[in-house]
Each structure stands twice: as C-alpha cells, then as structure tokens.
Amino acid sequence: MxxxxxxxxxxxxxxxxxxxxxxxxxxxxxxxxxxxxxxxxxxxxxxxxxxxxxxxxxxxxxxxxxxxxxxxxxxxxxxxxxxxxxxxxxxxxDAAAAGQLARDIVLAGAEYGHTSRLDGQRINLEFVSANPTGPVHIGGVRWAAVGDALARLLRAAGAEVGTEYYFNDAGSQIDRFAKSLYASARGEPVPEDGYGGEYIAEIAATIKAESPGADLEGYRVRGVELMFAEIKRSLSDFGVHFDTYFNEKDLHDRGELQTALDRLREQGHTFEADGATWLRTSDFGDDKDRVLRKSDGDWTYFAADCAYYLDKRERGFERVVIMLGADHHGYIGRMKAMSACFGDDPAVNLEILIGQMVNLVRDGEPVRMSKRAGTVVTLEDFVEALGVDAARYALARYSSDSTIDIDIDLWTRATRDNPVYYVQYVAARTANVARNAAEVGLTRGRPDDFHPGLLGHEKENELLKALGEYPAVVASAAELREPHRVARYLEEVAGAYHRFYDKCRVTPMGDEEISDLHRSRLWLNDATRTVIANGLGLLGVSAPERM
Incomplete structure (x- = not known):
C-alpha cells in the first residue's frame, strides 16, 4: 500500500x-x-x-x-x-500491506513515481539562454542542470513541457563579438569592450582559414554559427537537449516586435513621450515605465522580450517559465507587468525563477580562471573537474535560490561523504545483489507468488516507507520547482537501503536453501534499484550497475 x-x-x-x-x-x-x-x-x-x-x-x-x-x-x-x-x-x-509496495514498484518500473498532478498544463520552460559570444559559464551550467531536471520532473508530474533556448543573435553584444573576432584575425588587439580568451583566437583562425577575405559581417555571421554550434555541443555532452532553439533575429525578421507593440496599443497601455514609444508598466507594479521603441526608431531589448513572450503564448503555452541568473532579479517586476499589459494574469501565465551564483573550489581556494575563456569557469571546465554525473547532481542538489560552493575534492571522492557516490553506490549494490542472486538460482518468482507479509523486519519496514514516499516527492518537487528535493530524498533512500542491507541478507549463505523470505527480499532490493534509477534519471544522472 x-x-x-x-x-x-x-x-x-x-x-x-x-x-x-x-x-x-x-x-x-x-x-x-x-x-x-x-x-x-x-x-x-x-x-x-x-x-x-x-x-x-x-x-x-x-x-x-x-x-x-x-x-x-x-x-x-x-x-x-x-x-x-x-x-x-x-x-x-500490517506487514502484507506494507510489503506489497515492493512488488508494485518493480512491476511499475520506469513509470513508478509518475503522477497526474499537473495533467493538462502546457508549460514553456526557458533556461540557460546564454548569448553566443562565448562558452557557457558556470552560472549557465547551473541552469542547464536544474532546468533539465525540472523539465523531467514536470513531465513526470503529467505536464506537457516544451524546453527552449533563447538564442540572442542580435544587438550590441554580437557587434562586440564580431569586432573581437575580426581584430584577432588581423593580428590586432581586441576592442577595449570586446571579448578575450583563447576561444576568440580559435574561432577567428577558423573563419580566416575558411574565408581569407571575409569582412566584419562575415566574421559576425560565421562567428555566431561556430560559437553557437560549440554551445549546443557542450550542452549535449552534458546531457541537455532543447526542444526549441529560438533566434531573437527571427522576431525582428518576422515583424513580431511590431505585432507585440500593436497588441499592447490595443490593450491601451502604450504612450508616446520624447519621441519614443513607452509601455506603462508602472500601472502594474513596475518601478518605472519602459521604452519599447526609441526616438531614433530602434527597438529596445525589452520590446524583444515582449514579442518573445507573446510568441510563446500564441504557440499555446499557458504558463511561461523563465530561468534567469542572479543579475536579472530586476527583470521580475517589468516582466510581470508586461504580462499584465497583454491582458494575462502574471500569477498564472508567467513564472520567473532566479538562480544564485556557483563557485568552484579546489583545495579550499576558488577556481576562477578558465583555460579557454580566460575570466570565467566554463561548462567544459566544470565537467572536466567533476564528470557529468557529479556535476549535474551537485548543481541540482541545492535550492537554486542559494549560493553554493562546489568542492572538487569532495565531489570526486569515492567515499560516503560524496552524495552522488553515496546514491550511485546503492544503484550498483542493488544490481550486484541481483547478479549474485541469479548466480545461486534465486529469482523473484512470479508476482502472484510474492509473500509481502514476510517483510516484517524493522529495517525492511523503514525502507518500504521511504520507497513509498517517492511519488509524493516527485509531485512536490515539480510543483515547487525544486529538483533538489529529489536528490535529498535519494540520499535518504540510500541510507535506508544500507541499514536494510546490513541487517537483512537477501541471498542464502552456504548450503542454506532458498526460501520465500529470500525471494521477498529480492523484490525489495529490486524495488530500491527502481526508485534510485528513476530518481537519478530525473536529475539526468546515471544509475550504474557496477562501480
């Protein structure tokens, strides 16, 4: 039960x-x-x-x-x-009702823990969205791990989720990026406000070799292509894939900024002042009104934000969830007000999650410099230091609204004080128990022959109760947007399994005959592996069969 x-x-x-x-x-x-x-x-x-x-x-x-x-x-x-x-x-x-859960979990397999709590919800989840002017840095890496885990959680809770990466390929940052590449290719210093690091020289050299006579525009177009291809590759290597890569430039090319402005005018929330077009966001709690189109006719970044939000809503997403870094906290008020200006309910249709900083630490000292980027720790640096599994687990294990220090020494240690090792060790141990059982001829038998009432030991009951909590943990983690709840829960299950393993032997010893108790405990062992594997899967972490 x-x-x-x-x-x-x-x-x-x-x-x-x-x-x-x-x-x-x-x-x-x-x-x-x-x-x-x-x-x-x-x-x-x-x-x-x-x-x-x-x-x-x-x-x-x-x-x-x-x-x-x-x-x-x-x-x-x-x-x-x-x-x-x-x-x-x-x-x-009673013991039979409690023990029955082991069979239910094994038979449910990968579906155990899935609920209908969020059935019918269509959610657009945007995360990372790093500008294609350099490798993904450690702040973006946090959102890659947390965002991907959250998407998996939301789907497990029944929601229809579209994951999205907003590809900002328009604006002054791209201009500085292109000028940096062009200067590097010509052997000149990059502009004072440009981008540095080995990656600039690498990309510039590639473009120069491909097109020796390329002009500044050529370096802009090809540079963005090469940089974004690298970003997508590094995210893919990290196990993160997006349903949609959305180009900001498309909003401009398709006239969607004008469409958004027209919609906002229809709602009666725009006004003209000083030759510019403004949105009266202060009517909905923003600290000031916002410019949509400047007096010289150029669109603002905020106008693109408005057009992008409207595009998502018109694609049928009833809830738009955007994950942003700590330096974007000021966006919340203006984005919520913008949603209201479109006639939406910001409490229902728009959700903004703010993540705090991540620090990588080695030997008690911060790791600050990247081999390629020069000034920041990148996704590749992070994975090289910890490995994909440990990196994803470490980032997803903490509430995203708290600053965290990731200790390389701790997260690469093969000991119980390393949380990901502690959980993955149970995944491997349960698989090993199952292999050992098979070698001595012990199988679970048919589901109808299961004897749940035999699982009456105190440590069996403790483990069963922990396994039974998994669906509720998944549902609450999805609703609260807190994947770290899954990680902490898995550590609790791991502890309960170790205590069970120490007191309740699954396989027979020596000449001991195989009994119904052994079979029942094998069901419980395999149920534990199912829960551990399912939970790690939600975090994008593997459940190894051997370690």
Missing part, C-alpha cells in the same frame, strides 16, 4: 463516517494526504483529517477521529489506528 493508497482509504473512511452520521459531505476535501511521523513509535503514517474537518462538520475533532479510527481499523491492510492529542490519527499497516 502506497501513501497515496492509504490517503485514499482515509478519505473513503471519512466519507463513510459522514454518510453514517448524516454530516454535510460538502465539507470533505477532494484529496487528503498522510505523513510519516518523525518518531516511528507513533506508527507508520499519521493523518490530520479529523482536525481539519471537525469544525466544518460541527463535531469535536477527537470524537470525529474516534469514528474515523473505527472505520479505518476495519479496512484491509490496516493493523491498528490510534488517536493522539486533539485528534491525530496514527496508523499502522
């Missing part, structure tokens, strides 16, 4: 009590939940439903809890129900 199954049973019992007592069924919630008590002595799960419903039903919570306890106690799989305090329900499952 999963926690979701038990919660449904509790709600069903409440409905029966309400019918029997002729209480108002409208007071019943559509769903409820159960929680694992901090103290295992209080039971396997706890429910506060009686406390929530007592006042609405006009019945003292403890009296309602007593009626619920009597109804629940008669349900299959429930061993006992105790009332605590003003109306808490502490529930214990």
């Amino acid at each position: 999963t926690p979701a199954d038990l919660a449904a049973t509790v709600l069903s019992a409440a409905r029966a009590v309400f019918v029997a007592r002729e209480l108002d069924e409208a007071a019943l919630p559509a769903t409820t939940a159960v929680e694992r008590p901090r103290n295992p002595e209080h039971g396997d799960y706890a429910s506060t439903l009686a406390l929530q419903l007592g006042k609405k039903a006009g019945v003292p919570p403890r009296e309602l809890a007593a009626a619920l306890a009597a109804e629940l106690g008669a349900q299959p799989g429930i061993k006992s129900v105790e009332i605590a305090g003003p109306g808490f329900l502490n529930i214990r499952l």
Whole structure:
C-alpha cells in the first residue's frame, strides 16, 4: 500500500463516517494526504483529517477521529489506528500491506513515481539562454542542470513541457563579438569592450582559414554559427537537449516586435513621450515605465522580450517559465507587468525563477580562471573537474535560490561523504545483489507468488516507507520547482537501503536453501534499484550497475 493508497482509504473512511452520521459531505476535501511521523513509535503514517474537518462538520475533532479510527481499523491492510492529542490519527499497516509496495514498484518500473498532478498544463520552460559570444559559464551550467531536471520532473508530474533556448543573435553584444573576432584575425588587439580568451583566437583562425577575405559581417555571421554550434555541443555532452532553439533575429525578421507593440496599443497601455514609444508598466507594479521603441526608431531589448513572450503564448503555452541568473532579479517586476499589459494574469501565465551564483573550489581556494575563456569557469571546465554525473547532481542538489560552493575534492571522492557516490553506490549494490542472486538460482518468482507479509523486519519496514514516499516527492518537487528535493530524498533512500542491507541478507549463505523470505527480499532490493534509477534519471544522472 502506497501513501497515496492509504490517503485514499482515509478519505473513503471519512466519507463513510459522514454518510453514517448524516454530516454535510460538502465539507470533505477532494484529496487528503498522510505523513510519516518523525518518531516511528507513533506508527507508520499519521493523518490530520479529523482536525481539519471537525469544525466544518460541527463535531469535536477527537470524537470525529474516534469514528474515523473505527472505520479505518476495519479496512484491509490496516493493523491498528490510534488517536493522539486533539485528534491525530496514527496508523499502522500490517506487514502484507506494507510489503506489497515492493512488488508494485518493480512491476511499475520506469513509470513508478509518475503522477497526474499537473495533467493538462502546457508549460514553456526557458533556461540557460546564454548569448553566443562565448562558452557557457558556470552560472549557465547551473541552469542547464536544474532546468533539465525540472523539465523531467514536470513531465513526470503529467505536464506537457516544451524546453527552449533563447538564442540572442542580435544587438550590441554580437557587434562586440564580431569586432573581437575580426581584430584577432588581423593580428590586432581586441576592442577595449570586446571579448578575450583563447576561444576568440580559435574561432577567428577558423573563419580566416575558411574565408581569407571575409569582412566584419562575415566574421559576425560565421562567428555566431561556430560559437553557437560549440554551445549546443557542450550542452549535449552534458546531457541537455532543447526542444526549441529560438533566434531573437527571427522576431525582428518576422515583424513580431511590431505585432507585440500593436497588441499592447490595443490593450491601451502604450504612450508616446520624447519621441519614443513607452509601455506603462508602472500601472502594474513596475518601478518605472519602459521604452519599447526609441526616438531614433530602434527597438529596445525589452520590446524583444515582449514579442518573445507573446510568441510563446500564441504557440499555446499557458504558463511561461523563465530561468534567469542572479543579475536579472530586476527583470521580475517589468516582466510581470508586461504580462499584465497583454491582458494575462502574471500569477498564472508567467513564472520567473532566479538562480544564485556557483563557485568552484579546489583545495579550499576558488577556481576562477578558465583555460579557454580566460575570466570565467566554463561548462567544459566544470565537467572536466567533476564528470557529468557529479556535476549535474551537485548543481541540482541545492535550492537554486542559494549560493553554493562546489568542492572538487569532495565531489570526486569515492567515499560516503560524496552524495552522488553515496546514491550511485546503492544503484550498483542493488544490481550486484541481483547478479549474485541469479548466480545461486534465486529469482523473484512470479508476482502472484510474492509473500509481502514476510517483510516484517524493522529495517525492511523503514525502507518500504521511504520507497513509498517517492511519488509524493516527485509531485512536490515539480510543483515547487525544486529538483533538489529529489536528490535529498535519494540520499535518504540510500541510507535506508544500507541499514536494510546490513541487517537483512537477501541471498542464502552456504548450503542454506532458498526460501520465500529470500525471494521477498529480492523484490525489495529490486524495488530500491527502481526508485534510485528513476530518481537519478530525473536529475539526468546515471544509475550504474557496477562501480
């Protein structure tokens, strides 16, 4: 029995009590939940439903809890129900009901943990979106790991997700990039406000070899092509792929900035002043109004932001989620106001996530310089230092709104204090147990021959309860946009499995005959690998069979 199954049973019992007592069924919630008590002595799960419903039903919570306890106690799989305090329900499952979860997980396989919590939601998720003027730096790497994990989570929770990379190939930064390449190719110093680093010389040399007579525009076009191809390759090597790579230049070429301006005019939120066209974002909480088109006729970056948002909405995405770095915190107010100017509800249609800085540390000292970029740590530097799995796990393990220091020494260590090693070791150990079992002729047997009631050991029960939490963790991590919840949960499961492994032998020893207990424990072992593999998969991290 999963926690979701038990919660449904509790709600069903409440409905029966309400019918029997002729209480108002409208007071019943559509769903409820159960929680694992901090103290295992209080039971396997706890429910506060009686406390929530007592006042609405006009019945003292403890009296309602007593009626619920009597109804629940008669349900299959429930061993006992105790009332605590003003109306808490502490529930214990019988061993068979608890153990059944192991078979359910194995049979569900890769689908275990998937829910329908976000069914029907169409979400556009934009992340990284680094300008094609240099390699992806460590801040963008964080969003690559977190954004990709979030996309996987949202899909596991039932949402339809389109991932998107906004390719800013227009504007002054591209101008400086092109001039830097052109100067490098001619053996001249790059402009004072240009870009440095070995990668500029490498790209310039490539273009010069391909087209010796290329002019500045040639270096702009080909340079952007080469730089963006490298960005896409490095992201692909990191396991990150986007459904859509959207070029800002297309917005200009297709006249979408004018379309957005016309729409905003229709909504009545633009005005003319000082020869420029403005958007009255201050009406919707922004600290000042914003220029859309300057007096010289040039469009602003904000006008492109407006056009891009409208483009996403008109592609059918009801929720636009944008991940930005810490230096973009000031964008929130203007973007939310812009959404409102289009007639949308910013609380529903637009969500902006801000990520904080990442520092790479070695021997207690910050790693500041890149081999190629010169001034920043790049994606390639990060992967070279940690490896893809450790890099992705380390970045996804912490709440994105907190600054983190990634210690290279810790994350490359093959010890239990390295979180990714700790979790992946369980993935490998469960696979090894299964191989050893097969070598001695131990198999799980048919699902109908499974004996869940044999999984009654304290450490078996602890592991089962941890495995049962996985769907709720996935759903909450998706809803709260917090992939780190999955990583921390996997570490909890890893700890529970190690304690189970130390106390409950799966394979027979010596001449010991294979028993139903061995088979039942093999189901539990394999269920653990399923959960670990599924969870690591959501983070884009492998679940090795050997280490």
